[in-house]
Amino acid sequence: MSRFISDHWQKVEKLIDEFCQTDQVPAIALRVVAGDESRSYFSGRRAITDQSATLTADTIFLVASITKPIVVSGVLKLLEEGELLLGDRVKRFIPEFGCAGKHGITLRHLMTHTSGLPDMLPDNQELRAANAPLSEFVRQICELTPDEPPGRMVQYQSTGIAILGEVISRITGQSCADYLRQSLFEPLQMSDTALGLPDEWTRGENPRIDRIAEIRIPAELDVEPHWDWNSSYWRQFGAPWGGLLTTPADLSKFAGMLRAGGRYQDQQILSPQTIREATRDQLPSITGLSFAARQGKGWGLGWQIVSAFNSDYYGDLLSRSAFGHGGATGTVFWVDPELDASAIIVTTEPQEPHGRYLSRITNQIVASIEPV
Known part of the structure; x- marks a missing residue:
């Protein structure tokens, strides 16, 4: 078991506010679970040019490659x-x-x-x-x-x-x-999650589309305006490699299922054996893959195995049993079994080419958790 150290957690919130108030990152939202405790925090704005569009707990984010696992x-x-x-x-x-x-x-x-x-x-x-x-x-x-x-x-x-x-x-x-919705999202009660923007999210008195955060695209990325991450085409496309729309709260349910050996409430979503196989490094057992080819790398089944060589997303303090995935829109999902913790950090500023927001936040999160 683990728990939060209150005064250290305040430093996490202070760092996030600093990033947003200085406009290094337009918006940051996170959901962290340690043991049986959870913490959420939201800072910044949902729209790039509208300072009054304050980020809220139900804001929906395009999480890019977190979609893959x-x-x-x-x-x-x-x-x-x-x-x-x-x-x-x-x-x-x-x-x-x-x-x-x-x-x-x-x-x-x-x-x-x-x-x-x-x-x-x-x-x-x-x-x-x-x-x-x-x-x-x-x-x-x-x-x-x-x-x-x-x-x-x-x-x-x-x-x-x-x-x-x-x-x-x-x-x-x-x-x-449709398969992911029926087999994963609905059983996990991830009601604000979809692979690609569903038609029903555009209808009604308060359509979900209005809750989707706008991504600020750095000029260095040279993204074509007619297919950028904010375009109707890309939101509706539903790329299996990067089109998931979701909230930190919903993704945290998925992380909780993984931490619980595939169980959510009274349902077994995936078996404990499947979770163990998906989150162990598969590379050493792949015939023909040399040590040099896999050195510094680690992949489970869809999940990246955290190591000292991929700290751009995961920071420097997670244990070697940790696993997760990052996203190009400035997002990261990680679970650390040794720490008994998980974190969802979503932003609207691509991690590259600017760098270190996600890893700095993760380091502070890990420092705010202690074993009990």
Whole structure:
């Protein structure tokens, strides 16, 4: 068990206010759980140019790549139901994927970023500029030639997660978004969470779309205005690699389920065995992956294993049993079993190229928690 040290927690809030009041970051929201205690904090504004649009507890954020392990968790639900094996080749479910050197790529390769696929398609920008549907991205990924054969390199790849989303669709006959809603979000009572903006969020007297925080996009990122993170196209697209809309409170329910061995209230969402497998480093057991290729890296099934080499998101003080994922919109999700704690930190300022907000906040959070 663990608990918060009150005067240290006040320093967390002070640092967050400093970031927002000096406009280094427009908005920061967090939800932290230590033992049986929880703390939330919200600072800044929901709209970039409207100082009166104060951040509130029900503000919805686009959390970017935190989406990836959530999608993988959906695939693991299908594994528990006997629909697939981690060692299954992807072409078993998507026959047209099995070409151009991709015959041997397995679901485990996609989940651990060892498939050899690139992060993005070569004409990623052109597709977004044309407001292409997800199906077109999937079609082009199926035609790709990997950079290396599977199991030879660790290369972060959004394309592989897109294919996992398609695997969900092929097996269930549902969209990835609908499957995640029914199998994960509804049982976890994550009522303000969706993969892609649902039509019903745009309707009614107080539509949820009005609660979505605007992301400030640094000029250095050179993002095309017609497909940036704030555009209707991107919000509605529902990218399996980065399109999740959610709140810190909702994501904290997901973290709590992981900490509880897959259990939420009276439901077993995922089995304890599945959680253990998903959150242990898979890289040492991947045949053909050399020590040099995996040195300084760690991947479970969708989850990044925290190490001293990825402190840009996770800070310097988490234990080596910690796992999580960051997002390009300036977000991080982590669980530390040794500390008996979890944190959701969401901002509206991309972590790169400016750097260190998330790690500095995490360091202060960890310093505010003590074992009991």
